[in-house]
Structure formats: structure tokens, C-alpha cells
Amino acid sequence: MRPLDEQETTVVFEKLHKFTGNNLKNIVENPSHEGTEPNPGRYCFRLHKNKVYYVSDSLVKRATNVARSNLVSLGTCIGKFTHGGSFHLTVQSLGLLSPNAKHKVWLKPTSEMSFLYGNHVLKGGLGRITENIVPGDGVVVYSMSDVPLGFGIAAKSTQDCRKLDPNGIVVLHQSDIGEYLRMEDEL
Amino acid sequence: MAATKFNKKKVVKRDDPSSKRKKKDELFTPKRSKEEEDDSDLSDALAEEEVDNGLIDSDEEGSGSGSEDSSDGDDPLAHDFLQGSDEDEENDSGSVSSSDSDETDIEDKSRIIDEKRAREEKDAADEMQLNIKDESDEFRLPTKEELEEESLRPPDLSSLQRRIREIVRVLSNFKALRQEGATRKDYVEQLKKDIGSYYGYNEFLIGVLVEMFPVVELMELIEAFEKPRPICLRTNTLKTRRRDLADVLINRGVNLDPLSKWSKVGLVVYDSQVPIGATPEYMAGFYMLQGASSFLPVMALAPQEKERIVDMAAAPGGKTTYIAALMKNSGMIFANEIKAQRLKSLTANLHRMGVTNTVVCNYDGKELPKVLGMNTADRVLLDAPCSGSGVVSKDESVKTSKSLEEIQKCAELQKNEAIVDYALRKRDVKLVPCGLDFGRPGFIRFREKRFHPSLEKTRRFYPHVHNMDGFFVAKLKKMSNKIPSAKSSESLNEAVEEDDDDTKKVGNEKNDGECLHPQLNDGGKGKKGSQNHVVGNGKESKPTVERSKKRKFPSREEISRAREEKRQALRVKKHGSKKG
Numbered sequence: 034m035r036p037l038d039e040q041e042t043t044v045v046f047e048k049l050h051k052f053t054g055n056n057l058k059n060i061v062e063n064p065s066h067e068g069t070e071p072n073p074g075r076y077c078f079r080l081h082k083n084k085v086y087y088v089s090d091s092l093v094k095r096a097t098n099v100a101r102s103n104l105v106s107l108g109t110c111i112g113k114f115t116h117g118g119s120f121h122l123t124v125q126s127l128g129l130l131s132p133n134a135k136h137k138v139w140l141k142p143t144s145e146m147s148f149l150y151g152n153h154v155l156k157g158g159l160g161r162i163t164e165n166i167v168p169g170d171g172v173v174v175y176s177m178s179d180v181p182l183g184f185g186i187a188a189k190s191t192q193d194c195r196k197l198d199p200n201g202i203v204v205l206h207q208s209d210i211g212e213y214l215r216m217e218d219e220l
Numbered sequence: 221m222a223a224t225k226f227n228k229k230k231v232v233k234r235d236d237p238s239s240k241r242k243k244k245d246e247l248f249t250p251k252r253s254k255e256e257e258d259d260s261d262l263s264d265a266l267a268e269e270e271v272d273n274g275l276i277d278s279d280e281e282g283s284g285s286g287s288e289d290s291s292d293g294d295d296p297l298a299h300d301f302l303q304g305s306d307e308d309e310e311n312d313s314g315s316v317s318s319s320d321s322d323e324t325d326i327e328d329k330s331r332i333i334d335e336k337r338a339r340e341e342k343d344a345a346d347e348m349q350l351n352i353k354d355e356s357d358e359f360r361l362p363t364k365e366e367l368e369e370e371s372l373r374p375p376d377l378s379s380l381q382r383r384i385r386e387i388v389r390v391l392s393n394f395k396a397l398r399q400e401g402a403t404r405k406d407y408v409e410q411l412k413k414d415i416g417s418y419y420g421y422n423e424f425l426i427g428v429l430v431e432m433f434p435v436v437e438l439m440e441l442i443e444a445f446e447k448p449r450p451i452c453l454r455t456n457t458l459k460t461r462r463r464d465l466a467d468v469l470i471n472r473g474v475n476l477d478p479l480s481k482w483s484k485v486g487l488v489v490y491d492s493q494v495p496i497g498a499t500p501e502y503m504a505g506f507y508m509l510q511g512a513s514s515f516l517p518v519m520a521l522a523p524q525e526k527e528r529i530v531d532m533a534a535a536p537g538g539k540t541t542y543i544a545a546l547m548k549n550s551g552m553i554f555a556n557e558i559k560a561q562r563l564k565s566l567t568a569n570l571h572r573m574g575v576t577n578t579v580v581c582n583y584d585g586k587e588l589p590k591v592l593g594m595n596t597a598d599r600v601l602l603d604a605p606c607s608g609s610g611v612v613s614k615d616e617s618v619k620t621s622k623s624l625e626e627i628q629k630c631a632e633l634q635k636n637e638a639i640v641d642y643a644l645r646k647r648d649v650k651l652v653p654c655g656l657d658f659g660r661p662g663f664i665r666f667r668e669k670r671f672h673p674s675l676e677k678t679r680r681f682y683p684h685v686h687n688m689d690g691f692f693v694a695k696l697k698k699m700s701n702k703i704p705s706a707k708s709s710e711s712l713n714e715a716v717e718e719d720d721d722d723t724k725k726v727g728n729e730k731n732d733g734e735c736l737h738p739q740l741n742d743g744g745k746g747k748k749g750s751q752n753h754v755v756g757n758g759k760e761s762k763p764t765v766e767r768s769k770k771r772k773f774p775s776r777e778e779i780s781r782a783r784e785e786k787r788q789a790l791r792v793k794k795h796g797s798k799k800g
Contacts, residue, residue, distance in 0.1 A: 066548075066549060066550050067549060067550060067551070067552060067576055067577040069526050069527065069528055069551050069552060071526075088576075089576070089577070091552070092552055092577065092579060095528075095552060095554075095579065095592075096579045098591055098592055098593065099579065099581045099583075099591060100591070103581050103582045103583055103591075104579070104580075104581055104582075105557075105563050105566075105567060105580040105581060105582050106567045106570070106571075106578075106579075106580040107578070107579040107580065108576050108577075108578075108579075109571065109576050110567075110571065124571075125571040128571075128574045128576075145500055146500070149500060149503065176500060178468070180500060180501070180504045180506075181504065182500065182504070210500070210503035210504055210505075210572070211503055213503055213568055213571075213572045214497075214498060214503060217564055217565060217568045218564050220564070220567070220568055220571070
């Protein structure tokens with residue numbers, strides 16, 4: 034377990050910025066409520082076995098006791114570095130992204146399950162969409178009852194969506210909560 | 221006495237049709253007046269007696285008199301009625317075919333027929349009574365030959381079941397119902413064998429169960445083992461509320477109810493049109509599927525916010541996430557799991573449920589105090605792997621696979637108390653009430669064993685009483701680190717209890733390392749036990765909830781002072797060596 038170096042930090046922040054925009058500031062500066070200390074600390078990012086964890090300061094302090102080989106996870110895992118050095122957000126980061134998301138889409142109940150099986154979001158399944166989405170933005174996907182289901186990358190801008198045919202892809206699937214069941218072992 | 225009763229009945233029965241017949245008769249033969257008929261009745265009776273003496277062969281007479289003997293004063297009356305009825309019958313037929321002069325003859329015949337019938341009926345009744353007696357009052361144990369014969373044939377389930385029921389009945393009122401010369405032991409042995417073959421338990425397990433419960437309760441327990449427990453889910457209060465969750469799930473076609481009143485987060489699922497483990501709500505971490513019994517240790521642990529908790533055997537995370545929810549994600553939790561392949565599900569569940577205050581590590585529980593340092597935890601939850609004898613309904617193989625040595629290796633049924641008792645004697649801890657106001661108190665005495673009286677504060681939960689998997693909960697409070705002096709004089713006969721050492725070791729786990737070392741040597745067996753048994757939280761698992769108050773230990777200042785001294789000493793040493 035170690036802090037991210039400068040290059041890694043920029044990669045991770047760029048990725049997060051795609052989804053949260055200026056809310057990235059919240060993620061970094063939020064006071065943490067975990068830990069036993071009476072005054073709240075901060076959250077920090079830690080790298081452990083190629084995975085990036087978003088975790089409270091006080092937890093990190095305690096976790097230093099645990100040997101590297103025996104430490105499995107701490108706080109929230111938000112993503113991992115591939116061998117090629119690029120950074121992928123994983124589904125666990127949803128808890129972090131969804132409160133701070135800048136761009137959102139809501140799915141009709143009928144297309145929820147389709148998305149949870151790993152399919153892209155089609156125009157036909159789209160319930161609502163926020164304004165000013167530009168292709169390439171990170172988008173968090175919700176059900177109509179505001180349950181976060183996953184996230185992806187916008188394929189079309191909000192304007193283009195309006196005149197898209199029902200089978201056109203609006204959001205490219207990246208990750209969804211169905212992965213907890215589908216690929217528990219890879220998380 | 222029975223005979224008279226029967227006769228009475230007959231009288232009543234016969235009463236009706238005869239009177240009706242009479243009326244009929246009157247209709248058919250209007251010329252005869254009522255008086256005449258009465259007269260003729262009387263005369264018939266007289267004539268009958270004469271004929272009885274004279275004409276009927278001895279056989280019938282004997283039997284007839286016999287029946288009369290056995291009956292009381294009611295009988296003549298009965299006879300009267302019978303005759304009346306019969307005579308009427310005859311008259312019915314006679315009025316068509318025969319004349320008045322033949323009357324006596326016909327009456328004779330009718331009487332003979334009538335008596336025969338009465339006798340037959342009585343015999344039948346007697347026989348029936350005998351049969352009933354044979355089956356119920358005098359249930360006999362099968363003899364050896366019968367058993368041998370039975371063993372050759374394939375088992376007859378229905379007769380087995382009947383025999384089990386009979387034995388249970390006899391045992392429940394042994395004094396009155398027992399068979400002459402049969403001891404209670406014979407009955408119990410036979411019962412064990414029958415239950416074993418009927419339900420498919422092995423001899424050892426059934427033996428232990430028989431020792432633990434009275435027979436009637438034992439049957440309830442075994443029946444309860446056969447039924448699956450209801451599916452139970454726990455609302456994740458970090459993400460939603462129970463009412464909201466219930467609404468959503470009901471809309472999905474799930475039939476559910478709140479769990480009993482002791483839990484505010486539990487829901488029971490009766491049936492569901494969708495797979496309950498794959499709804500979007502499940503994946504979003506709104507609820508966790510877990511047995512009602514796994515709520516209990518956490519509720520007993522009663523974690524508070526901003527505390528440090530250690531969960532010794534965490535996977536698959538049901539209890540850990542419950543702890544986190546109770547703490548509202550504050551404080552911190554060390555979730556430890558020894559088995560590497562179970563870590564995946566543990567971390568996945570933690571993340572799914574949105575738990576952020578947890579550090580997951582992969583250690584043997586015995587090493588934890590070394591890793592985490594002494595006096596670092598406020599509360600410890602240990603849900604140790606167990607014999608799984610409480611979860612027979614989940615895993616059928618438990619019935620047959622648990623042999624004596626296997627069960628002894630880990631926690632044996634009555635061992636729960638034994639372990640806690642051991643901890644009480646060997647460490648400076650005391651039992652505190654679990655804070656669960658239901659469940660049965662633990663055993664203070666079991667067969668030949670006697671335990672510490674405070675063990676009454678532990679709680680046992682049974683499938684047949686509480687409709688959940690069997691469970692045992694004990695809550696310990698650590699008073700200090702010191703070990704009572706008896707430690708070194710542990711005698712050999714306590715070896716069995718030491719098999720289960722890891723429980724109590726873990727209990728004291730955040731004591732100083734020193735106290736652990738002697739135990740680590742003998743802990744090999746205990747460790748093996750925990751690796752062998754994946755079935756985590758069954759009845760006889762021993763989620764020994766250990767709690768220790770930090771304040772009892774040397775304060776932080778003292779510790780830091782001690783460290784400072786150590787550092788000082790090191791510095792001096794270094795200095796010295798440099799100089800040298």
C-alpha cells in the first residue's frame with residue numbers, strides 16, 4: 034500500500050473529473066466520518082496491488098500494521114491500473130461517483146435489467162437525461178427510482194439524443210452493479 | 221363393564237327402529253289393538269323362556285346365558301326391545317305368508333337368529349377392544365428376532381414412523397405406559413435406531429441430540445431440521461429503510477413480512493416471483509440475504525459508533541456489514557478471514573453494501589493480536605466455524621458426515637458452554653448478559669459436566685423454538701490481561717477443551733502477546749478445526765462475542781511513555797555500539 038505518485042494521480046483525477054466535473058473538489062476535500070478519532074480527517078487515495086482505494090486517513094494509519102500480503106482491501110476500491118498503465122474505474126466506485134455526478138441518465142424500468150446484464154443504454158430505454166452532455170463525458174446511470182445502477186460514457190450529446198432512433202446507443206456501458214453477481218471474482 | 225356399555229348402546233340403537241316398526245306394524249295390521257300387542261309381548265317373553273330351556277341346543281343357551289351373566293340389570297330390558305323388534309320383523313313377513321297359529325314357531329326362530337346376531341356383534345366389539353389394547357396400551361418393543369428380520373427387508377417407512385411415535389408416547393408417560401420388564405434405556409435405544417434409519421442421521425449425532433433434549437422436544441427439533449428455514453433478508457440501513465425496501469420488493473412480486481419483533485431490519489420472504497438474490501435492489505446493496513440467526517451475535521455485540529471492532533471470521537460479510545450499518549460507517553472494523561477463497565465474496569459484499577470503514581485482512585485469527593497490537597479493539601466478534609449440526613436443514617450431509625472425532629475436533633454440541641467455561645476459568649473475563657431477551661439460557665450442567673453458574677447468561681437458539689438455524693451466543697467482558705495462576709497446572713484431562721482453544725484465545729486476542737505464546741503452541745488442532753469446517757454459522761457454532769473495555773487497560777499515555785523508554789534504551793545502545 035502506498036500513495037499514488039504524481040503521474041498516477043493525474044490519471045486517476047482525469048478519470049474522475051470526466052464523471053464529476055467540478056465536484057471532484059468535494060471528493061478530495063470531504064471530511065471523513067470513518068475512524069475513531071473525534072475530529073474528522075480527510076480521505077486519501079492509496080494504491081495496493083494495482084488497485085486504487087479511496088479511504089479515510091485514520092483507516093490508512095491503522096492498516097499500516099497489516100502486512101502487504103495479508104491486506105486485502107480497505108475503504109472503497111475505486112478502480113485499478115492495467116498493465117499498460119491506464120486506469121479503469123470499477124463498479125465499486127459508484128458509491129463515490131453517484132453523489133457527485135455531473136451527467137446523469139435515468140432508465141425506464143423495462144430496460145433496467147438489460148443494462149444490468151452489461152448492455153449499452155439505448156434510446157428506447159431512456160427515461161430522462163441531464164442537459165449539456167457532450168459525447169465522451171462520463172455518465173452515471175440511474176433507475177427511475179434514483180437507484181444508481183452503473184456508469185458509462187456518453188455516445189451522443191443530449192441534443193442528438195432527441196432525434197435518435199430508438200435503437201441508437203446513448204451511453205456506452207462501462208460498469209454496472211450486476212457485476213457484483215456476474216464477476217464477483219474479478220472485482 | 222365394556223360389555224354392558226355395549227349392550228346399552230345396542231339398546232339405544234335398537235330402540236328407534238323397533239318403535240318405528242311397531243308403528244308400521246300398527247299401520248299394516250290395524251285390526252290389532254295396542255293392548256293386545258302388549259299382551260302378546262308379555263306372553264311371548266314367557267313362552268320364549270320356556271322354549272329357551274327346552275328347545276335350543278346347549279351351545280346357544282350357554283352363550284346366551286353367558287351374555288346375560290356379563291350384563292347387568294339393563295339386559296332384560298334390552299332383550300325385551302330386541303324381541304319386540306324381531307317379532308315385528310317376523311310379523312312383517314309373517315302377516316303375508318303365515319297364519320296366527322305359526323306365530324310361536326316363527327318367534328322361536330327369530331329369537332335364535334337374533335341372539336346369534338347379538339353375540340356376533342358383541343364378539344366383534346370385544347375383539348376390537350382387544351385390538352385397540354394391543355396397539356396402544358401395550359405397545360411392545362420389537363424383539364431381537366423381529367429386528368433381525370426387519371434388517372433383511374428394505375425399511376418400511378410408515379411402520380418405522382409409527383413405532384417412533386409410539387415410543388415417544390410411551391417415553392412421555394413412562395410409568396403408565398411402559399411395557400413390563402422393559403427399561404427406559406431399551407426404549408431410547410430403539411428410538412435412536414428408528415430415528416437414525418428414518419431420517420438418516422448417524423448414530424453419534426442422534427445420540428448427542430437425545431442426550432440434550434427430552435424426547436418430545438427432540439422430535440420437534442428433528443422435524444424442524446427437516447423443514448427449510450424461511451429465507452431472511454436484512455435491510456441495509458446505510459442505503460435504505462425497511463419500509464421503503466419492503467414496498468419496492470412487494471411491487472416486484474415478493475411476498476414478505478417483517479421478521480419477529482426483536483429485529484427492526486429483518487424481513488422474511490415467503491415466496492417470490494423473481495430471484496430474490498438478483499434483483500436490482502440486491503445488486504444496489506439495499507439488502508443482504510442472511511439467516512435470522514446471524515443477526516443475533518451482532519445484536520449481542522451491540523457495536524457503538526466510533527468504536528474499533530474486530531470480526532474474526534468475517535466472510536461472507538453478513539455480520540460485518542450489519543456491524544457497519546449499526547455504526548453508520550463510523551469508527552473502523554477489521555474484517556479478518558483466514559480462507560483466501562472466501563475473501564472475494566467478503567470484499568464484494570462490503571463494497572456492494574457501501575461499507576467504507578472496513579479493512580479486510582487475511583490472517584489466522586491467532587495472529588491478529590500481534591498484527592493489530594495489544595488493546596486496540598473495543599469489541600470482538602467471533603463466529604467460529606463449527607460442527608454445522610445446527611444447520612441440518614441447509615446441509616443434509618451434516619447428518620451423516622459428522623463422526624465423533626470430527627465433531628470433537630471443532631465445537632461439539634455441549635462444548636459451547638465448555639469453551640466459555642474454560643475461558644472463564646483461565647482468563648480474567650466475565651460473562652455479561654447478551655442483551656437478547658429471548659432464547660434459552662445456556663446449560664449450567666450437562667450430564668456429568670458442571671459449568672460456571674454465570675453461563676446462564678449465554679443464549680441458545682433452537683430451530684424448533686425460534687424458527688431459525690440453531691445458534692449459541694455468549695458475551696464476554698475482559699477485565700484485565702492477567703492470567704489466573706492456575707494456567708501452568710492445566711491437567712491432561714482438559715485436553716479436549718483445548719481443541720477448541722482458538723475461540724477463547726481469540727477472545728483474549730488483544731491481550732498482550734506474551735499471554736498468547738504458550739497457547740499458540742497447542743493451538744494447532746484448533747486451527748485445523750477451523751479450516752476444516754466451512755459451515756460458518758450454524759447452531760453449534762460459537763459466536764463468542766467478546767467484548768473488552770479499553771479503559772481497563774493502561775492508558776495511552778502510559779503506553780507512549782513505555783515506548784519512549786524503549787526508544788531511549790535503543791538509542792543508548794546504538795550510541796554505545798558506535799562508541800565501541
